[in-house]
Amino acid sequence: MYRYDEFDARFVNERVAQFRRQVKRRLAGELTEDQFRPLRLMNGLYLQLHAYMLRINVPYGTLSSKQMRKFAYLARNYDKNFGHFTTRQNLQFNWIKLEQVPDILQHLADVEVTGIQSSGNCVRNITADQYAGRAKDELEDPRVYCELLRQYSFLHPEFSYLPRKFKIAVTGSPNDRAAVAVHDIGLRMHKNEQGRVGFEVLVGGGLGRTPYIGQTIRKWLAPEHLLSYVESILRIYNMQGRRDNIHKARIKIIVNQMGIDKYRELVDEDWEFTKNGVLKVPDDEVARINTYFAPPQYESLADQTEMLAKIRSGDRAFDRWVRGNVIEHKVPGYAIVNISLKAPGKVPGDITADKMDAVADLADRHSMGEIRVTHRQNLVLVDVKQSELYELWHKLVALELATPNLGLLTDIICCPGLDFCALANARSIPIAQDISHAFTDLDELQKIGQFTINISGCMNACGHHHVGHIGILGVDKRGEEFFQLTLGGSSDQNASLGDRLGPGLPQADVPAAIRKIVDTYLVIRQPNERFLDTYRRVGIEPFKTAVYGAESQAA
């Protein structure tokens, strides 16, 4: 894992001391809320419906057990015993007291975590494939470049006041698990014709009120030019992006208004002056950062296929969990274990202090002390010996953390919605709970197969509803909550935006609508077709008829 150098540590501690003085001045009445708001947001502190909310960065979704234990400590002592993992691989505490924030930030600084740049019109937490460095299908560990970008963009004076927030995601695998196409910049590692690994650079993706899939601005970028090229993209955005209208301020708007070719031309013009300058990344710097992400010392083990097959044949529940939640590791004898935070009826992404501690203990005992956070709001233990899977599974079952629904219909992405969020128009969590209660049969879930449902409580789309196979958007219609369904969205390497199914439904009708869509799919699907594949083959009509009836077609 990356460790702070002397400069990082000193700076973060100084920032805590600075914020402590700012809070003191605010409480003493020396700062108005208008003066204080930008200062607190710079440290990730929002004011939500019930209290202050602190958003804490988990850079590229990688956590140590020590950091997780600190989260548990903070949840227990400064919050209401739980935290919420978000679609940006971050952690949010919902019940924070302003007067305690400086102490909380000091606790976080002690384990090299901050809320800096988790808010504001700057480069936000850089996200990555949750299996980075461990996935069998990966070309290289993308976190080295995430860290390079993090250091480069941290408090960058030119890019601290962009027209709007800026999100970057990186995948080192051709199978995109980081949703890079719906980020302001998406980076996909791939090999050029000479076999050298570099980046395809996508720009202008994003969700929210005006969703776009990112477009390729450069097919292949040599890694040593990453910083200078990203800087040119940021610089053109900083100059050309709109500041007069918050709804048109993201880079996606300017890219789509001027067209990708024009944007590329402007970037290339700027880049020409900088590409071989100080931002050209020296090999030794990449090598230096790389050492922090060096794989742990693996034992020389053989795959335990036979042993596991024997246990699985005698224990159906374990078999189901292995099939669903355990992913192939690039090192023989090891496995990647996903911990679903989507048990039936639970709040997606929420985890209690006790369970945070328990996961930290399991990471130490079974996974070399490392934990990952996924943008689908789950956790991962990335270095588990196959020989320990059965033991680990028993422990997870006892903790109610072994729900075998990874990638299945109840593995729902869900924003906090109107139950917590000041921006929301409707509650999203109860919808997720209703759906999870309606689909509890694990055999049925497996039969339905790979399926994503993403729920947002407003059009800001923190719940990624546009890219769910089924997306659900909460809207307010004259004081009542309604839910609009979209079908056919995807955030993977073949990303697409969902199509609106029809008029919004009241909360009580949503589970039945999902049921009708699923039933229709099960009837018309062809062998090995996921819901998304069937949808792409047949289009929206059969599903529209199923939900709204044949008469709706004529209307």
Added chain:
Amino acid sequence: MPQMIIANRLRDGAIVFLAQNEGWEQAIAAGTLIDSEADATRLMAVAKRHEVECQVIDPQLIEVELKDGQPRPTAIREAIRAFGPTVRTDLTEV
């Protein structure tokens, strides 16, 4: 329809309601019901003064209805602020 004044308390962000004695209370039942425009104007001036004095943030008039004699905000958003997240009713301190 009666109104109340709701705000977040500055020091901890907690939801509070303006009470009869011009203090701020966490329980909606302890908040004062406002029945006239004149009272609304007068009490909002008090609330705004408390905002300047750094007691509360963003005080607002909200409509409430009385159910079994207890006030309940008519808007879902304000009801959630008053009574806590509908998905975690165990957490509300009211």
